[in-house]
Amino acid sequence: MRTGSSMLNWRAASLALAVVVLAALPTVASAFFINFVMTQTLMMGLAAATIVFLAKYGGMVSLAQFLFFGVAGFMYGNAALEVGSRGLNLGLPPWTAVGFALIVTTVAAFLLGALASRTTGLYYLMLTMVYAVIGYFVFAQVTEISGPSGITSIERPDELAAPVSLYYTALALSVLAYIGFRALGRTAFGLALQGVRDDPVRMASLGFNVPLHRTLAFTLGGFVAGLGGLVNVWWNGQIDPASIGIGPTLVLLIIAVIGGVSYFEGAWLGAFVYVAMFTYLRDLPLVDRIGITEARFNTVIGVVVLLIMVLSPQGLAGIADRFRRRLSDRRRPVAETSDRSEGASHRAQSIDK
Numbered sequence: 001m002r003t004g005s006s007m008l009n010w011r012a013a014s015l016a017l018a019v020v021v022l023a024a025l026p027t028v029a030s031a032f033f034i035n036f037v038m039t040q041t042l043m044m045g046l047a048a049a050t051i052v053f054l055a056k057y058g059g060m061v062s063l064a065q066f067l068f069f070g071v072a073g074f075m076y077g078n079a080a081l082e083v084g085s086r087g088l089n090l091g092l093p094p095w096t097a098v099g100f101a102l103i104v105t106t107v108a109a110f111l112l113g114a115l116a117s118r119t120t121g122l123y124y125l126m127l128t129m130v131y132a133v134i135g136y137f138v139f140a141q142v143t144e145i146s147g148p149s150g151i152t153s154i155e156r157p158d159e160l161a162a163p164v165s166l167y168y169t170a171l172a173l174s175v176l177a178y179i180g181f182r183a184l185g186r187t188a189f190g191l192a193l194q195g196v197r198d199d200p201v202r203m204a205s206l207g208f209n210v211p212l213h214r215t216l217a218f219t220l221g222g223f224v225a226g227l228g229g230l231v232n233v234w235w236n237g238q239i240d241p242a243s244i245g246i247g248p249t250l251v252l253l254i255i256a257v258i259g260g261v262s263y264f265e266g267a268w269l270g271a272f273v274y275v276a277m278f279t280y281l282r283d284l285p286l287v288d289r290i291g292i293t294e295a296r297f298n299t300v301i302g303v304v305v306l307l308i309m310v311l312s313p314q315g316l317a318g319i320a321d322r323f324r325r326r327l328s329d330r331r332r333p334v335a336e337t338s339d340r341s342e343g344a345s346h347r348a349q350s351i352d353k
Contacts, residue, residue, distance in 0.1 A: 022171055026164050035163045039235055040275045042170035045268030046177055046228035050221035051256040052267050053181050057190060058217045059197035064128035065225045066252045067135040068105050070244030072226030073233035074139055075101035077151035094157035102226050109222020117211035132249045140241035150240025154233055170231045177224050178264055193217055254305055260315025269316050
């Protein structure tokens with residue numbers, strides 16, 4: 001109990017410190033760093049956290065999360081643009097368009113999750129990859145909702161006009177998603193989902209609806225990924241089918257692997273590492289001499305992922321967690337020795353009495 005309590009306190013203190021630092025960051029960091037690195041980090045981390053959620057609690061590795069990331073963006077663009085523009089031309093107010101986009105994304109996630117709920121392992125992974133490929137071709141070929149050139153001139157709500165406002169929005173959504181996912185793991189649904197992950201046959205024999213639990217988890221993951229997609233389309237001002245192709249889909253999985261698929265905080269840590277490398281790697285003097293193009297950058301990322309998988313399969317967050325455990329293990333013998341000595345002295349005093 002004491003160990004579990006200390007772990008909870010450590011996580012709470014770490015989260016509070018991280019939120020304080022991130023909230024104060026715009027006052028000390030450059031506008032470029034906030035807008036092009038941290039905002040991207042938070043919205044990509046939000047989508048990557050859904051991969052961690054499904055893998056950690058449900059044992060489901062999904063490659064469809066970036067599809068929902070894109071569906072929310074496309075639906076917002078179609079709903080928010082005025083009549084006469086490309087797309088559905090619904091001309092809805094911005095916040096009404098947000099609700100429309102999230103509803104469509106959630107319904108799509110529920111339907112696709114229901115289809116995939118009876119598959120597991122490699123079959124689940126391949127089926128969700130098929131979802132991503134089909135989604136790309138749907139938006140690329142159906143001109144009524146996008147077409148090859150996508151949707152441009154998408155404006156964000158007036159309340160989020162300033163870049164720093166968008167950063168704080170992404171930060172708030174990330175904090176809520178992190179707390180919500182961790183809290184869900186201790187609810188009845190979360191515990192049942194973990195049981196389905198460990199032994200679906202036994203859970204079914206106990207009366208649990210295994211496909212329904214998987215479907216609801218997939219739906220929740222799609223909804224949260226859609227939130228990240230809204231931030232993305234507000235940040236970019238446009239969206240096209242290429243931005244949700246198989247390449248970006250695999251990038252999201254790479255982000256989760258770099259950070260650590262077993263740790264929620266790893267989603268944002270991996271996103272920061274990836275975005276920072278993509279943004280600044282070309283500016284290093286040695287890199288300029290080598291001449292790293294986008295293709296070579298992908299090679300560098302591949303080498304980084306390979307090293308992480310060999311040296312630390314739990315990702316960067318796993319390395320940090322092991323370091324914390326070693327520190328706690330060094331302190332624990334001192335505390336246990338003092339506890340034993342106090343207990344021995346109390347027993348000696350009782351014997352004397």
